[in-house]
Amino acid sequence: EIPRRLFGLARNIENGGSVTIVATCLINTGSRMDQLIFEEFKGTGNSELVLDRTLAEARIFPAIDIPASGTRKEAILYSDEHNHGLATLRRVLSSYSTRGAMESLFKLLTKYPDNAEFLESMSASQ
Template sequence: MILLVDERPEEVTEMEQCGFGEVIASTFDRPADRHVQVAEMTLERARRRVEQGEDVVIILDSITRLARAYNTTQAGSGRTLSGGLDSNSLEHPKRFLGSARKIAPTQGGGSLTIIGTALVDTGSRMDQVIFEEFKGTGNSELVLSRDLADRRVYPAIDLQGSATRKEELLLDDDSLWLSHAMRRQLAGQNPADSMMELLGVMRKTKSNRDLIDWVRN
């Protein structure tokens, strides 16, 4: 399920044409209360499917715009954070992300994974406060690099800024060793140089197994 909040209509159309999952959207010409309504309906549908034993993934673009919508629609608490953000407006977005979990098989199974994007470096103090509030709350963080994107180097990922919690539970011993070895090798480099070096190494091998052997030798 792809949830697009406060998005441009052409982006919605393009995503629908990709055929990658079900697209639910509220475009930027809709009021904030519509953004909130669509987000909550999507989450409720996902929960029902999880209760039926399904594994559901919600891709949310973006948590920043969703938090803005809640900030607009909610009654003020009387306490305003930096950037004009009401202190209560982040409560619902936090609940949204907090809905992600895996249900025990004895309770019907199913799981809900939420992948959310956050806007940074927009020049908006509100956006920065939202980002800082959610930073570090996820199980995995993938930081994109504008510098790499400007150079047309893809994937445009800031390797040093990206990480996954408890990666030892996801990787075998050899892959975990490779991850640690590459991080030590690339530490201290800027994101562009790090990615260029990693891509150069990967082009010399055909698989992760070959890459592990190449690095060890």
């Protein structure tokens, strides 16, 4: 009950406003309680960044599980062209293992001077 009230706090601020909460949740610990807490709050945030232990153990950083990570309103953050590029990138990377996806992304990123050109090239390759 208390966490839900805390997350709903922004709706009750006089004259509007927002509350930003950055939280972490450790899973796969073997603890039923950890899993229940995770299941309760999964999907309640606007953005989820999922880290991958196997990437971290292989010293591949950032150790991000790309297919499992994302934001709910990605479409309003980018232009149509960049959204097409992101969709293409996600489709391509989803066919790789987590490690293969990160390694491929690193290789692709080195070919472009900035993210905008990278996403435009991904959009054009559709």
